[in-house]
Amino acid sequence: MRKEGEVRISSGCAISGIFCRDGKRITGEAIKKSIAVMHNRSNGLGGGFAAYGIYPQYKDYFALHIFYDSQTSREESERFLAKRFDIINLSKIPVRQTPMISDAPLIWRYFITPLPHLLQDSQLDEDEYTSRATIMINDSIDGAYVVSCGKDMGVFKAVGYPEDVADFYRIEEYEGYSWTAHGRYPTNTPGWWAGSHPFSLLDLTVVHNGEISSYDANRRAVEMYGYSCNLLTDTEVITYILDYLTRKQGLTLKESSEVIAAPFWTTIAIKDEEERIRLSYLRKMFSSFLITGPFSILVGFRGGMMALNDRLKLRSLVAAEKGNVVYFSSEEAAIRVIEDNPDRIWAPRGGEAVIATLNGEAGL
Amino acid sequence: MRYRIRKDDSCISCLRCVRECSFGAITAESGKALAFHHDKCTDCQRCVSFCPAGAIYITEDENRFRKNAVFSDDEIKEILLQAETGGVLLSSMGASGKNVPIYFDKMLLNASQVTNPSIDPLREPMETAVFLGRRPEKAERDISGRIIDNLPPHLELRTPVMFSAMSYGAISLNVHKALAAAAEKLGTYWNTGEGGLHESLYPYKKNTIVQVASGRFGVHETYLNTAAAIEIKIGQGAKPGIGGHLTGRKIIGDVSKTRMVPEGLDAISPAPHHDIYSIEDLAQLVMSIKEVTGHRKPVIVKVAAVHNIAPIASGIARSGADIISIDGYRGGTGAAPKRIRDNVGIPIELAIASVDQRLREERIRDRVSVIASGGIRNSSDAVKAIALGADAVSIGTAALCALGCHICASCHTGRCAWGLATQDPELTKRLDTEKGAERLVNLVNAWTREIKEIMGGMGINSIEALRGNRMALCGIDLNAKELEILGIRYAGE
Numbered sequence: 001m002r003k004e005g006e007v008r009i010s011s012g013c014a015i016s017g018i019f020c021r022d023g024k025r026i027t028g029e030a031i032k033k034s035i036a037v038m039h040n041r042s043n044g045l046g047g048g049f050a051a052y053g054i055y056p057q058y059k060d061y062f063a064l065h066i067f068y069d070s071q072t073s074r075e076e077s078e079r080f081l082a083k084r085f086d087i088i089n090l091s092k093i094p095v096r097q098t099p100m101i102s103d104a105p106l107i108w109r110y111f112i113t114p115l116p117h118l119l120q121d122s123q124l125d126e127d128e129y130t131s132r133a134t135i136m137i138n139d140s141i142d143g144a145y146v147v148s149c150g151k152d153m154g155v156f157k158a159v160g161y162p163e164d165v166a167d168f169y170r171i172e173e174y175e176g177y178s179w180t181a182h183g184r185y186p187t188n189t190p191g192w193w194a195g196s197h198p199f200s201l202l203d204l205t206v207v208h209n210g211e212i213s214s215y216d217a218n219r220r221a222v223e224m225y226g227y228s229c230n231l232l233t234d235t236e237v238i239t240y241i242l243d244y245l246t247r248k249q250g251l252t253l254k255e256s257s258e259v260i261a262a263p264f265w266t267t268i269a270i271k272d273e274e275e276r277i278r279l280s281y282l283r284k285m286f287s288s289f290l291i292t293g294p295f296s297i298l299v300g301f302r303g304g305m306m307a308l309n310d311r312l313k314l315r316s317l318v319a320a321e322k323g324n325v326v327y328f329s330s331e332e333a334a335i336r337v338i339e340d341n342p343d344r345i346w347a348p349r350g351g352e353a354v355i356a357t358l359n360g361e362a363g364l
Numbered sequence: 365m366r367y368r369i370r371k372d373d374s375c376i377s378c379l380r381c382v383r384e385c386s387f388g389a390i391t392a393e394s395g396k397a398l399a400f401h402h403d404k405c406t407d408c409q410r411c412v413s414f415c416p417a418g419a420i421y422i423t424e425d426e427n428r429f430r431k432n433a434v435f436s437d438d439e440i441k442e443i444l445l446q447a448e449t450g451g452v453l454l455s456s457m458g459a460s461g462k463n464v465p466i467y468f469d470k471m472l473l474n475a476s477q478v479t480n481p482s483i484d485p486l487r488e489p490m491e492t493a494v495f496l497g498r499r500p501e502k503a504e505r506d507i508s509g510r511i512i513d514n515l516p517p518h519l520e521l522r523t524p525v526m527f528s529a530m531s532y533g534a535i536s537l538n539v540h541k542a543l544a545a546a547a548e549k550l551g552t553y554w555n556t557g558e559g560g561l562h563e564s565l566y567p568y569k570k571n572t573i574v575q576v577a578s579g580r581f582g583v584h585e586t587y588l589n590t591a592a593a594i595e596i597k598i599g600q601g602a603k604p605g606i607g608g609h610l611t612g613r614k615i616i617g618d619v620s621k622t623r624m625v626p627e628g629l630d631a632i633s634p635a636p637h638h639d640i641y642s643i644e645d646l647a648q649l650v651m652s653i654k655e656v657t658g659h660r661k662p663v664i665v666k667v668a669a670v671h672n673i674a675p676i677a678s679g680i681a682r683s684g685a686d687i688i689s690i691d692g693y694r695g696g697t698g699a700a701p702k703r704i705r706d707n708v709g710i711p712i713e714l715a716i717a718s719v720d721q722r723l724r725e726e727r728i729r730d731r732v733s734v735i736a737s738g739g740i741r742n743s744s745d746a747v748k749a750i751a752l753g754a755d756a757v758s759i760g761t762a763a764l765c766a767l768g769c770h771i772c773a774s775c776h777t778g779r780c781a782w783g784l785a786t787q788d789p790e791l792t793k794r795l796d797t798e799k800g801a802e803r804l805v806n807l808v809n810a811w812t813r814e815i816k817e818i819m820g821g822m823g824i825n826s827i828e829a830l831r832g833n834r835m836a837l838c839g840i841d842l843n844a845k846e847l848e849i850l851g852i853r854y855a856g857e
Contacts, residue, residue, distance in 0.1 A: 217828070
């Protein structure tokens with residue numbers, strides 16, 4: 001049987017997110033409690049978390065979380081990294097043995113910064129330099145897989161139910177201002193650690209519920225721009241599209257949402273002239289990145305979080321606010337369990353991006 | 365003799381068939397008794413369609429040469445004909461290579477089940493609008509941070525189906541009128557072909573693509589500016605590498621005026637453009653046309669699908685052209701040498717797949733648009749062409765069929781009984797342009813409905829999400845190499 005990455009697997013899911021606009025750092029307990037409510041939306045074949053603000057002491061360095069199948073792949077990867085980066089710190093990521101999580105790979109964490117002279121010679125900025133290096137590891141080092149590579153953030157994922165994954169990674173010991181979570185329900189896979197969500201590139205993380213029907217059109221388009229979709233998952237392609245649109249094309253996340261969940265032409269036609277021109281432009285210019293089919297996604301980024309539904313709202317997505325805290329989830333119950341009296345609770349419309357950012361910070 | 369004409373007892377001797385037959389295959393002896401001249405019959409089905417009694421039958425002639433595993437009947441007949449005349453065999457319409465697979469028939473489409481929902485086009489919006497043209501590499505903003513619309517001019521199609529180039533001369537003015545009126549109504553485009561644009565059709569300029577071919581017939585500044593886009597025709601699928609030859613017999617009256625060729629003189633399109641001997645020359649012609657039209661119109665370059673079509677397309681994409689139109693092996697023609705038609709070029713399915721893949725590998729697929737043509741018979745062919753990587757398709761033969769053509773492949777005789785591929789005023793008046801336009805509109809609307817239905821089944825609600833979406837396709841009865849070129853998996857894999 002072919003494993004994920006060699007064949008495309010569709011999956012249903014649960015997602016949840018908590019964002020503190022005042023930058024207050026909270027432990028992983030709340031997000032675990034929230035995603036655990038939606039146990040039935042996963043089937044034990046994948047769970048994971050993304051957290052921002054968890055490495056304040058290393059916030060200027062890229063934090064790499066890497067899975068290794070073997071010591072050989074670890075040694076090869078470390079040689080690869082050492083040639084290109086200053087490794088400030090490296091360690092195993094501490095885990096708690098739990099009977100619910102098995103077959104764990106070697107899980108390592110590195111804090112690194114590009115070697116200055118190599119960075120200068122490459123004529124790239126440090127983000128591009130680092131993202132190329134991680135894509136290269138995923139592409140060419142057998143048995144090594146970079147799970148996350150942003151600054152002051154990290155992804156924790158495994159095969160298992162999300163609440164068990166939380167226990168395994170001891171996420172109650174981390175404090176962050178932004179948390180997303182994912183519980184996975186793949187249709188026919190033995191489950192693969194790297195195939196779990198969140199998926200990430202640099203500071204961008206995506207958790208996703210849905211199955212996009214535009215997958216291969218999107219994949220073949222984004223692969224033109226130096227990305228390589230190794231996992232054949234929707235989440236991976238969505239992450240790369242968002243990275244391309246924001247980092248390489250300079251679009252805002254809001255504009256990117258108007259590309260991937262573009263308003264219908266009939267909707268664009270009734271807008272005022274300036275808006276009509278703007279929206280038409282985004283659709284025409286980036287038509288290869290329109291995403292069709294059901295999805296609800298939470299996009300984590302440095303200083304913010306975006307929730308977005310497909311334009312027909314074919315997947316559930318609920319948002320809520322209480323004071324400075326913003327909540328998103330597949331189901332209202334998963335919000336109520338951690339905040340039973342929100343100031344406001346609503347279902348964002350299809351294609352309508354809800355973006356929360358740290359107070360005083362502009363969005364991406 | 366290919367066909368045999370028969371009638372049964374229900375014939376009422378109304379002589380309608382005599383009046384309808386433009387090939388002289390049915391005549392009336394002394395104005396009364398029907399006489400059948402089987403050797404002249406092209407099986408155009410005109411008499412059958414118009415016989416009020418349903419009394420006429422056209423069948424394959426049952427007199428056969430002795431069966432031979434190598435030399436078929438047709439083969440022998442062609443030898444006999446050439447031995448007699450010393451001439452190049454002429455033919456029309458698309459290739460008849462029996463052993464060249466129709467790959468559209470060997471690909472099946474996907475649909476949603478359980479894990480994602482199919483979408484009902486009757487309940488939800490289903491978008492088929494396509495924009496064809498060049499895209500810049502990067503979005504730009506003004507000083508205040510607003511996005512600037514830096515897109516060059518685009519063609520806007522309400523449906524991804526347009527009409528292929530067919531020249532005035534090869535087909536009648538009435539056909540041009542029907543195509544133009546239908547294109548306007550459908551929100552798509554028709555294409556003049558290389559014979560110029562009749563002045564009476566100038567009002568349709570918003571839906572007209574004018575062609576500049578090697579003969580430059582009817583090309584002048586007004587012509588170029590009376591169009592939504594200009595197409596430089598390098599080649600066509602039915603006769604790659606070959607020019608054209610419209611006989612002086614067809615260069616009469618308005619055809620002569622529109623083509624800017626003296627009456628009765630043969631109009632010969634050279635095989636190459638004599639100002640394009642290489643790719644850099646093409647870039648210059650593209651630029652010249654853009655200058656003449658004030659950079660307000662996209663320029664299309666049309667080529668036939670030949671062996672190295674992928675690098676050719678890549679060269680065109682870099683020549684400044686906005687749109688590449690690729691015409692496959694089965695593309696139709698008003699007249700072509702039969703050996704060329706049946707033996708030169710490659711099927712559009714393989715061409716589109718390899719061009720799309722190559723342009724992606726070179727990271728320029730988003731820069732240009734691609735039109736596929738050459739044997740698109742129905743809406744599912746169109747969907748498959750788009751899933752392989754085309755932005756839109758164009759149809760010629762199918763459009764002619766909507767106007768009455770039964771593909772008897774006798775266009776080159778100039779005696780088209782349906783009044784399409786002829787300039788004989790007695791025949792051209794057989795096509796009612798309004799009725800014809802309505803039938804074309806019906807056809808394309810029907811296809812559009814079917815395209816929406818197919819897209820909805822796959823859970824796709826906008827046509828751009830189908831473009832290049834190879835996972836929408838799977839192969840059947842194909843070998844590993846064919847699957848590799850098409851970029852699809854085998855059914856069940």
